Structure formats: structure tokens, C-alpha cells
Amino acid sequence: MKLLVCVSQTPDTTTKIKFTNGDTEFDTNGVQFIMNPYDEWYALVRALELKEQLGGSVTLFHVGPKANETVIRKGLAIGADSAVRVDAAATSALFTAKQIAAYAKAGEFDMVLLGKETIDYNGSEVGAMLAELLDMPFISYGTKMTVEGTTATINRDIEGGEETLEVDAPFVLSCAKGMAEQRIPNMRGIMMAKRKPITVIPAVEAADLATVVKYDYPAEKTGVKLIDPENMDELVNLLHNEAKVI
Amino acid sequence: MAVLVFAESLTGSIKKAALEAVTYGNLAAQALGTECIALTIGTAEGAETLGQYGASKVYNVAASDDFDSQVYAAIISNAAAKLGADCVVFAHSSSGKSLAGRVAVRMDAGMVSSVITAPASGTFSVQKGVFSGKGFATYEIASANKVVTIAPNTFRPTASGSDATVETLAVEAPATRIRVTGKATVDGIVPLPEAELVVSAGRGMKGPENWGIVEEMATILGATTACSRPVADVDWRPHHEHVGQTGVAIRPTLYIAIGISGAIQHLAGVNQSKVIVVINKDPEAPFFKAADYGVVGDLFEVVPRLNEALKKFKAQN
Ligand SMILES: Cc1cc2nc3c(=O)[nH]c(=O)nc-3n(C[C@H](O)[C@H](O)[C@H](O)COP(=O)(O)OP(=O)(O)OC[C@H]3O[C@@H](n4cnc5c(N)ncnc54)[C@H](O)[C@@H]3O)c2cc1C
Ligand SMILES: Nc1ncnc2c1ncn2[C@@H]1O[C@H](COP(=O)(O)O)[C@@H](O)[C@H]1O
Numbered sequence: 342m343k344l345l346v347c348v349s350q351t352p353d354t355t356t357k358i359k360f361t362n363g364d365t366e367f368d369t370n371g372v373q374f375i376m377n378p379y380d381e382w383y384a385l386v387r388a389l390e391l392k393e394q395l396g397g398s399v400t401l402f403h404v405g406p407k408a409n410e411t412v413i414r415k416g417l418a419i420g421a422d423s424a425v426r427v428d429a430a431a432t433s434a435l436f437t438a439k440q441i442a443a444y445a446k447a448g449e450f451d452m453v454l455l456g457k458e459t460i461d462y463n464g465s466e467v468g469a470m471l472a473e474l475l476d477m478p479f480i481s482y483g484t485k486m487t488v489e490g491t492t493a494t495i496n497r498d499i500e501g502g503e504e505t506l507e508v509d510a511p512f513v514l515s516c517a518k519g520m521a522e523q524r525i526p527n528m529r530g531i532m533m534a535k536r537k538p539i540t541v542i543p544a545v546e547a548a549d550l551a552t553v554v555k556y557d558y559p560a561e562k563t564g565v566k567l568i569d570p571e572n573m574d575e576l577v578n579l580l581h582n583e584a585k586v587i
Numbered sequence: 588m589a590v591l592v593f594a595e596s597l598t599g600s601i602k603k604a605a606l607e608a609v610t611y612g613n614l615a616a617q618a619l620g621t622e623c624i625a626l627t628i629g630t631a632e633g634a635e636t637l638g639q640y641g642a643s644k645v646y647n648v649a650a651s652d653d654f655d656s657q658v659y660a661a662i663i664s665n666a667a668a669k670l671g672a673d674c675v676v677f678a679h680s681s682s683g684k685s686l687a688g689r690v691a692v693r694m695d696a697g698m699v700s701s702v703i704t705a706p707a708s709g710t711f712s713v714q715k716g717v718f719s720g721k722g723f724a725t726y727e728i729a730s731a732n733k734v735v736t737i738a739p740n741t742f743r744p745t746a747s748g749s750d751a752t753v754e755t756l757a758v759e760a761p762a763t764r765i766r767v768t769g770k771a772t773v774d775g776i777v778p779l780p781e782a783e784l785v786v787s788a789g790r791g792m793k794g795p796e797n798w799g800i801v802e803e804m805a806t807i808l809g810a811t812t813a814c815s816r817p818v819a820d821v822d823w824r825p826h827h828e829h830v831g832q833t834g835v836a837i838r839p840t841l842y843i844a845i846g847i848s849g850a851i852q853h854l855a856g857v858n859q860s861k862v863i864v865v866i867n868k869d870p871e872a873p874f875f876k877a878a879d880y881g882v883v884g885d886l887f888e889v890v891p892r893l894n895e896a897l898k899k900f901k902a903q904n
Pocket of ligand 1 (some may be wrong): 757788789790792793814815816817818829831832833834844845847848849850851852853856866868869870884885886887889
């Protein structure tokens with residue numbers, strides 16, 4: 342199986358978020374970036390398991406500047422064979438999807454795997470856009486997959502339940518919790534990653550149709566109102582009359 | 588020009604997510620000075636009620652109830668073209684998220700997902716939460732066509748007006764390339780992403796055998812239960828209850844956290860709740876900083892007491 346895994350990077354959740362330039366830009370100064378957990382723990386690891394089971398190759402794909410190669414190297418250390426980086430800032434989901442589509446079209450992959458969403462902008466946009474650009478089925482929020490021949494049986498999350506379906510390669514799959522277990526790169530993997538190729542390619546032209554014009558900070562919580570643990574009638578009263586939520 | 592709302596009916600009938608989407612579609616239509624049209628696909632019991640929530644017309648396209656984003660996206664964009672719609676609205680649900688990006692590509696539309704505001708008239712600008720609730724971003728869509736998905740529990744549906752007549756619409760659709768072989772949904776419980784009231788508990792519960800008091804509270808309130816990650820990891824609770832950065836992200840109107848410390852990864856999934864109540868014996872627990880109401884005390888005493896107070900309240904109201 343020839344597998345393409347799309348990985349993004351996001352600020353570590355513990356990062357303090359700051360905006361700059363009149364609150365029109367996200368301030369990346371001093372921000373610690375990590376590989377998006379859904380991409381790393383689920384999409385990448387499931388792809389590696391499939392390769393171990395069926396043979397083939399796992400290629401990482403990332404849209405972003407050279408500084409992001411730390412994250413790509415981690416993916417190679419976990420076990421991907423090679424990586425491709427589009428040398429451009431991922432300015433919108435559509436821009437990113439068009440970069441992946443251009444490469445995937447030429448490469449004839451059996452499966453393109455993504456995370457269910459990035460944890461910074463929680464877009465959940467790229468996968469569906471990519472599938473449409475490639476004219477392929479899109480299976481979103483996969484939690485389990487088995488492959489036999491060229492047919493995959495996939496479980497996916499739906500509201501309040503689960504759906505099971507079959508689909509023939511090629512297709513686009515977004516991965517959620519359950520798809521695989523996190524793998525920690527070992528020393529050998531880290532050493533080997535240094536010799537694995539990262540191919541850098543230029544971006545194909547694509548416009549951003551939706552752009553951020555302003556960031557805002559959330560309103561500060563006014564401070565917690567502490568309630569006497571002996572007096573739960575008071576809490577119920579506040580939830581009903583003050584907060585008006587029950 | 589018109590706003591087209593995909594009113595989903597995943598389990599065969601119109602539910603809250605669809606009502607919220609139509610409510611939003613109506614707000615958007617008012618801001619843009621146009622009308623709001625609702626589209627249903629396949630079996631959609633209760634579609635006529637969409638009229639009460641602001642749809643001036645309701646259409647149904649006959650198709651298989653087995654969801655395939657490729658087929659449904661073609662139907663929706665073809666319907667948009669036929670009906671002259673330039674703005675398409677989806678719920679930010681499993682089906683909405685699988686469709687919106689496809690429809691955006693098909694319509695050359697700029698897209699913003701999980702929006703929390705109606706578009707301002709003039710430039711089409713909408714806001715959404717970013718960085719796990721640590722910020723908000725305002726987007727502008729420059730293209731003529733627009734696609735948005737709306738955050739759950741944000742646009743409260745209120746019925747006014749009257750039922751609509753559901754008209755049949757015929758549009759082209761490709762053949763499906765997937766085979767749905769099974770569908771299992773838990774009936775009777777509001778799924779977490781849609782729940783307005785959530786009662787959640789963590790490691791402070793000491794063991795799965797103690798969850799009775801949590802479930803009792805959920806039953807009294809008609810709330811959905813949730814849990815912290817370590818509790819799901821050791822199988823004290825089912826995985827679908829796990830909320831946070833790596834679990835489900837929710838934005839209920841009320842989130843009650845029992846014996847949960849409030850780690851940043853947990854907060855990432857719940858800090859957009861409207862009101863947060865924290866019950867914890869440790870006054871230094873980080874969760875109190877994110878809470879609206881706090882009770883410092885032993886949950887094994889506080890929760891039964893709160894349950895009694897809630898029962899008394901429910902009996903009177
Ligand atoms: C990459 C990453 C992703 C993560 N993702 C998530 C996620 O999605 N969701 C998530 O929840 N966590 C996540 N975590 C884990 C997170 O960091 C915390 O470890 C976890 O949330 C703690 O769960 P807890 O609050 O139930 O347990 P604890 O931290 O052990 O807290 C238990 C709390 O119960 C209180 N308590 C104990 N006994 C009583 C009593 N009798 N009465 C009242 N209070 C009592 C204690 O004071 C304490 O505050 C993630 C961690 C990492 C590193
Ligand atoms: N810059 C990027 N480069 C490669 N893949 C990406 C990029 N951004 C997003 N993706 C992929 O698309 C998925 C969904 O992203 P999003 O639509 O932004 O939530 C992610 O989990 C990644 O798999």
C-alpha cells in the first residue's frame with residue numbers, strides 16, 4: 342500500500358497564547374510547537390501498522406516553512422519512510438488542501454490519511470476539501486480500520502454512536518481516537534530519521550478565500566463564587582435565578 | 588441570492604442540530620437581506636417544522652439514508668445552484684464537517700467552520716473560538732459564495748411562525764462508492780457534543796463503583812455524563828465520555844465538574860461552556876480558576892446533598 346499521511350503542527354496546549362500587530366496576527370514568539378496529536382497518534386501510526394502488515398510505503402506531507410522540519414523529523418523518527426514539504430505558509434485550509442491534492446494526484450496513493458482536526462483552529466476542513474479535489478470518497482472520524490486486498494472496513498464516529506462501512510481504495514480518511522496507539526520514537530528511529538529524505542517542493546497557486554482579520558482574547562472569568570458545601574440549596578438557587586441554566 | 592441550510596436528519600428525523608442551523612440561516616438571511624431555504628436529504632421526519640424556525644421554503648431530495656459525503660455534497664451544491672443560493676450553512680456535526688469542505692470546493696466558496704456569530708452585514712465576517720478557547724478569530728470571506736458550519740449550543744432555536752410545506756426537489760447526484768454495513772446509535776441520551784447540560788467526573792471518584800451519584804445527578808437534570816481522560820483510559824467509563832483536548836470538545840450551557848483537577852488539556856475541551864460548577868476537596872485545584880461557581884468539599888458528601896437539593900427544586904418547578 343502506498344500511503345500518504347498529512348501532518349500539521351500546532352502550539353502545545355500549555356502554551357500561553359498572544360496576538361500581535363494590533364491583534365491581527367498570532368504571535369509565534371517563544372511558542373513550543375508539536376505535531377498535531379490526531380495526525381501523529383492516529384493517522385501516522387495506523388499508516389505504519391498497515392505498512393508493517395501489507396508492505397508498501399508511508400510518505401509524510403506537510404505544508405509549512407523550513408522551521409517546521411523539527412516536526413517532520415519526529416514523524417520520520419516514528420517510522421515514516423520519507424517526507425515532502427511544500428515550502429509555503431499554510432494560510433488557509435483551502436490552500437493546504439490544494440497543495441496536498443496536487444501532490445497526491447501525481448503520486449497515485451492508495452490512501453491519504455489525516456487527523457480529524459488541528460487542535461489550534463479546530464477546522465476539520467482540509468480532509469473534506471481534499472477528497473472533493475481528488476474526487477474520492479471521504480471517510481471522516483475513523484476510529485478503527487481493517488484492510489483486506491484493496492477494501493477497507495472502517496468504523497467512524499457519528500453523533501451518539503458509530504457507523505461501519507466498506508470502501509475501496511483510493512480514498513481519504515480522517516483519524517480520531519481509537520484508530521491506533523501513540524508510538525514514542527526510539528533512539529534508532531531518531532538516528533535513522535536524520536538520513537531520511539525531506540523533499541521540498543514549491544506551492545501550487547491557490548487563493549485564500551477566508552482570512553482572519555482580527556483576534557480577540559476571551560473575557561476574563563470574573564472569579565469563582567464559592568458556595569458553602571453545607572448549603573447546596575444556595576447553589577441550586579444561583580444556577581436557577583442568577584445563571585439561569587437550570 | 589439566498590441562504591441554503593442543510594437540515595441534517597441522520598437518524599431519519601429532524602433534531603436539534605438542524606433546528607440550530609436553520610435558526611442561524613434565518614439570522615444570516617436577515618443580515619444579508621435575503622431568504623432562508625432549508626434542504627433535507629432522504630428520510631427527514633419533521634421537516635415541515637423547519638418553517639417554524641425561519642425557513643421560508645423546505646425542500647427534500649430523495650436519496651439513500653446511508654450517508655456518503657461525496658453524494659450528499661453533490662446534491663447540496665447542485666441544489667444551491669438550482670435555488671440560487673450563495674451561502675450554505677451546516678451544523679458543525681459529524682455529517683456537517685464531512686460535507687462543508689466538499690461543498691466549499693464545489694462552489695468555489697470561502698469557508699469558516701464552527702462559527703459563533705451571525706455574519707455582519709456588509710463584509711461577510713464571522714467569529715469562531717481558536718486555540719482551545721484561549722482566543723477568538725474573526726474571519727472575512729471574500730468570495731461570492733460562502734460556506735459556514737455553526738458551533739453547537741450557540742444559536743438557540745425558538746419556534747415562531749408556522750410549518751412549511753415540504754417540496755420535492757430533483758437534482759443530479761453521483762453513485763455512491765461506499766457501503767454502509769452498520770449503524771449503532773444510543774437512543775434516549777443526548778450525545779455529548781449536543782448536550783446543554785453535562786455532569787462530568789474524574790479520578791476523585793476513586794472507582795467506577797461510585798458513579799451512581801453522578802448518574803443520579805444526570806438523571807435529575809436530564810444531563811449527559813462525561814469524564815476526564817484517565818478515567819476513560821482505565822475503563823472506569825466508556826471512551827465516548829472522555830472530554831478534553833484529545834476527547835470530545837463541548838460547549839454546553841452548564842458543565843458540572845466533580846473530582847476533576849482541571850488540567851489544561853481537560854479545560855481545552857470544556858472551557859467554552861457557558862457556566863462551570865466545580866466540586867473539589869482541594870481549594871488549590873486549578874479548575875476553580877476557570878469556574879463560575881465552586882464548592883470546596885468532599886464530593887461523597889457534597890454530591891448527594893446537591894442531588895437532594897436538585898430533586899427538591901425539580902419537584903417545585
Ligand atoms: C497530550 C495530553 C493530552 C491530554 N488530553 C486530555 C483530555 O483530553 N482530557 C482530560 O481530561 N485529560 C487529558 N490529559 C490528562 C490531563 O493532563 C490530566 O492528567 C487529567 O485531566 C487529570 O484527570 P482528573 O482531573 O480526573 O484526575 P486528577 O488530576 O488526579 O484529579 C483528581 C481531582 O479530584 C479531587 N478529589 C479527590 N478526591 C476527592 C473527593 N473525595 N472529593 C472531591 N474532590 C476530590 C482532587 O483534589 C483532584 O483535583 C492529557 C494529557 C496529555 C499529556
Ligand atoms: N499545513 C498542513 N500540512 C499538512 N497537512 C495539514 C496541514 N494542516 C492541516 N493538515 C491536515 O488536515 C487535517 C485537518 O486539519 P484542519 O482542517 O485544519 O482541522 C490535519 O489533522 C492534518 O492531517
